[in-house]
Amino acid sequence: MVGDKLWAIGFPNTANFFMGIRDLFKTKQKSVNDATQGTPYYRLGGEEKVRDLANAFYDVMESDPIASELLKIHPQPLDRIRHVFFLYLSLWLGGPDDFQKQFGHPRLRARHLPFTVTPALKDQWMYCMRKAMFKTVEDIALAQQLLAALDQLAEHMINSK
Secondary structure (H helix, E strand, C coil), X not given: XXXXXXXXXXXXXXXCHXXXXXXXXXXXXXXXXXXXXXXXXXXXXXXXXXXXXXXXXXXXXXXXXXXHHHHHCCCCCCHHHHHHHHHHHHHHCCCXXXXXXXXXXXXXXXXXXXXXXXXXXXHHHHHHHHHHHHHHCCXXXXXXXXXXXXXXXXXXXXXXX
């Protein structure tokens, strides 16, 4: 089970894992502000660094021929989707919940069902994310932990062979 695998590497064992990983780094501290400072969002460097990650992801997708099939299924120009992805990553990483305020619950699988998501597209997505992650995230252990969780999330989006 995905939740059990993630629990083993330190991620919360919750049915709603796909909503975000903010609970992963929350501790019983004196204030909410102290607790949120330990989330991946803040460990990465907050808004600026998460935006850098989202933009680097789409930069790779636009420029690397390995991701050409993935790029084709994204609406052009990518400006809006870059911003929406940044909002989602912020929420998922334990930062502000602006995505949810603007668009409601992520429901990622439902949002991706109109698209044919194959294992090859998932691999292209992860390729872009790996390159973006290692370009923008200084904490390699955190990057690897996030990539493992994102791989499980991307696997869940596959809806075609």
